[in-house]
Amino acid sequence: MTDFDVIVVGAGPAGAAAALEAARAGRSVCLLERGPYPGSKNMYGGVVYGRVLDSLIPNWWEEAPIQRWVTRRSTMLMTGDQAVTVDYRCSSWGEAPYNGATAFRPEFDAWLASKAEAAGAVLICSTTATGLLRDGTRVVGVRTDRPDGDLTAQVVICCDGVNSFLAKEAGLYPPSDPANYTLGVKETILLPREVIDERFAVRGDHGVDIEILGCTGEVPGGGFLYTNAESLAVGLVLSLPKLAACGRRPEEILAELKAHSAIAPLIEGGQVKEYSAHVIPEAGYKMMPELIGDGILVAGDAAAMCLAAGIWLEGVNFAIGSGAAAGQAAARAVQRRDTSSAGLQDYRRRLDSNFVMSDHRKLREAPHLVMSDLAQQQLPRIACGVMEQLFTVTNPDPKPGLRKIIRGQMKLNNLKLRDAISQGMKALRTFG
Template identity: 45%
Template sequence: MNRTYQAIVVGAGPAGSSAALTMARAGLDVALVERGTFPGEKNMFGGVLHRLPSLEEVFPDFWERAPLERHIVKKSVTFMTGDSSFNTIIEAGSFDRPPYNGYTIFRPRFDRWLAEEAVKAGATLITRATVDDLVWKNDRVAGVSILDRGEISAPVVVAADGVLSFIAKKAGLRQPTFDPGQMAVGVKALIDMPRELIDERFGLVRDQGFANEFVGCTGGVRGGGFLYTNYDSVSVGLVFHLASLKTSNKTPYDLLNEFLEQPQVAKMVRGGRLLEYSAHVIPEGGYDMIPELVGDGILVAGDAAALCNATGLNLEGINLASQSGVLAGKAVVAAHGLGDLSRKGLEVYQRLMNDSYVMKDLKLYRKAPHMLHNDRIYNEYPELMTSFMEYIYRIEGAPKENLTKLFLKSAKEKVGLGNLMADAFSAWRSL
């Protein structure tokens, strides 16, 4: 160890590798430090990578080059209650043509590829290296220390060390403790399934993929479910708000098992074989949770900066991480050009971020995390939805009721009309 670089990036995830790639392409001597035996070994997410404009700029043939699974052409939202469910599906022709709107991927393959691209551009990848502290010089960050392996130096460090970012904490940029109300945990089962079976079961051809999100499937805990198709496996999982899970006395794996046994889900995974089980925390606090992004000799990007957009309809993270990494990289390049890597010199990162869709979207959906802290979304509404649809389609030989009247009646019983209006208003204001 004990080398000096022009920049150090902690964490070879989508944010870190995007930052390292950007800096290396601009000619900087950059170290990309990763605690796994290879980049991606520690990384977990639901399964759908949204379109990455940041990387399409770097790789115009991104979807030819990156190790992607299927592109998503069909998206479905399912409202679930007990043994009933109500589905909405959108399948769009434009989703089936490049630039594709989203793909399923495996993180151990994708993250590894992206880090290798950074290495090809000239970055030095240091794996099996857990950074445990920052090195300071004259009140400025001057490097990092690696557990059992000594120190490396650089006038600037990009903290892309994930959601718990101990680096941002040590730099005094993030809050010292986390609020469970701003955090979620995702658990996932990867299930092996032959490609032909997936194509047939989900109505797909070629490399087409299907993404299904679920509400009302988390045993009363605030959260949701997902099912995504890879080439020859499906990713099925649940996400829980931690404040809600904390008081529920339920466990993530029991709820995942219940979800997999729900009759409609059970049919989708039938015949599959479990390949891998994984879990990770997600920063879901939105705009209000974002730490300070810039310090003296340090920038924060990706999950470490809580850049995650959970609106209830979409859950975006990797695209925001990668974009922030690219912008952090550009800011470091500019600051090096000016020879000023102080907070003032690096401030350009904040400006680039404010002008990008990352901060604009997070600001726009600033109220969404609060709206999603409404238990009715996870219990009463899915129930209202499925029971109403069930009534519409059921033939019983008795005269039907007026549907508007009936809807209002069951809404009154299940939710309360005041709540219904308040929730509609809050959803309208948030989204």
Template identity: 40%
Template sequence: MKRTDFDVIIVGAGPAGLAAGYVLAKEGISVAIIERGIFPGSKNVMGGIFYRSSLDDLIPDFYKEAPIERHIVEQKFWFLSEDSMFSTGLRSERFNIEPYNCFSIFRAKFDKWFAKKVADASAMIINETVVKDLILEGEKVSGVRTDRPNGDLYSDVVIVADGVNSFLAKSLGLGKEIRTNDVAIAVKEVIELPDKVINDRFGVSNSSEGVTIEITGPYFNNMRAMGFIYTNRNSLSIGIGAVIEDLVRLKINPNDLLEILKKHPAIKPLVSGGEAKEYMAHMIPEGGYYAMPRLYSDGVMVVGDAAMLVNSIHREGANLAIESGKLAAKTYIEARKKGDFSKKTLSSYQKKLEESFVLKDLKTYKNLPKLLEEKRYLISKYPKFIIDSMYEIYNVDRVPKSEKIRLIMNRAKKEIGYFNILKDIFNIWRSFR
């Protein structure tokens, strides 16, 4: 008989790894989740917005017991220039009705809670342990080699959930060499403020309602950068992520970008009087569909950030990670019934992802990252033109509105060109095909 310590070993106790572990443990499958941090969540960072539906499928009404901060009732999008802000977004009472759409959270608290649920389902979580390599028998992955004495562990399948720039996926030749265009560095600060101050500044009626603001525009010096502000119960999460290539090219420290963001006249009043309590940084996959590694091989599947499963256009990551973990677990359960853990059998994981919202969404936007890389003026020149045009419209100075509109049209022709506008619209439309 072939030796196995566990049916499945999962490397990484983030949302993807925990979701896979929960599904497997609930089915009575022996599973170990190996986490290098002192506890799940201790090394995990994200902006802080968690979408409900993927986890609610596993743990119905989880938000009633999980450590969430606020449910989000308004989602805004701001374009910033040097002295102005143009806002769009949606506030809806439908977001204020249970089971809610999304929440602000702190990963250190949330992942710890999720991990307890997984452990209660009989999964074994092994903390403070580093997986140094995968164990191969021929071409099949048969376990992991850890940094503990006598630390080799064997299993039918290994699920790789070790995060961005996965060492394990690359060691198998699954992962591509990640370009600096495909990864962003995000920095985040947690600023403590009284809940009443937050409620007043963001226009919500109580401390359970929250607001998100996503931020881009010419203020960021033609960089592919996105800022954010998320409301927590007694604090704000404020941060910014920028593609590594742009940071290197302009020799800008992401910490400096965050300080610049906090000084903008539209941002400064929101954080005024607050006290910085935490600071953190992490990498985010930004390359989209074309940056994904191969997701399976003999005895192994890749999930979550390790699979580059982040929808950077809509700032979604944890929900895609959870969905991928669930689908990998279901694939293992099917393979176990066949007694076959070859890549041919595990390829159904890829098919499941393709049938889910995960790859359908990533395919929808698959050409957009390259378009924004080549035509970065789309997130600088156009927002600036919109801001300046709206200023002219709202600035009442006895000039007839018809004259203002004529001047705006002339500016559009001179600064951008009508043909270029049509071409850019066509290119954006084509990128969604």
């Protein structure tokens, strides 16, 4: 007899969804969280896409603690003193059933975990899982840092985040390569609601998400700026090995973004409310661990299910999708009295049949493409250079013509037509 049917380690979105689904299926579930409350260790680059919640929590938007519904999604290509922005605005995203929302993770994650509790899961906070309990190769529970804190279960679901020491201890991860990871840093900046509404041209609970390329200097990465109800969040994502080698600290690169002429007027006068940092599993499909072992499943960031695909930057939805699948598969395996690796294969089947694995498999080349020199250095410079030449009126000289401008900018930035075509085809294959 085990203490619980299922132990879920980590009460972020993956863990809360896993606990919710396993508890709903009638299993006894323990949801462990090392922070004082769910979400207290979590930060992100800003948008929760809620469609995955529709089947888990009907009309979730009526109760989820969100900051603003994103009705403007901008992509900005930037150089030191220029910026080109593609700005999409859509009022239907501001109405039910909505698309994306900004939210504070300590609020959102705690809300989702409360749903698991309401379904019968036992949430235990301020408790760190320090290791696995094993019987041979089989995982039979976790050690915790509480006195007499060993807990046994038929299945342990590791939702313990990007560092996942539990999945590593279980031997499910190959040796980690820092090139697969990025560092995210973020400032939450207080501004009055009316000032945000004016500066970003939104009203009510509508908000903006701006994703930025070309703002990280020699370090591959990207930036973001989005609106909360009464604050902004501005931050960077930076390649770990390149950051470590560049000699410039993350907050220095962030200060440059904040001082950029396209960003500074948006954040002017704001007061930093909180600084935060977190590591991101950037490489997606290619860095995923084994997801299933005897008595153990891995989901969310612990399974590298963050989608860092340039035009799509998502993570919370993949955490919820994978966590829910893990909870369902674990409950079924317990019911069928086979929680071996073979008995837990239902998890993989569920992931393969929904967006979690199909998106990751389809976009497996995207993270590499987004971090390439072409996307990071040449594309922002060429885009800005073309715009500058296109809209600078040079009378009395006649206009040069678009083809000449593009050719000239490509040459200036050492991009050969042949390479542009081959990279363009690769991008089409990846994103198409």
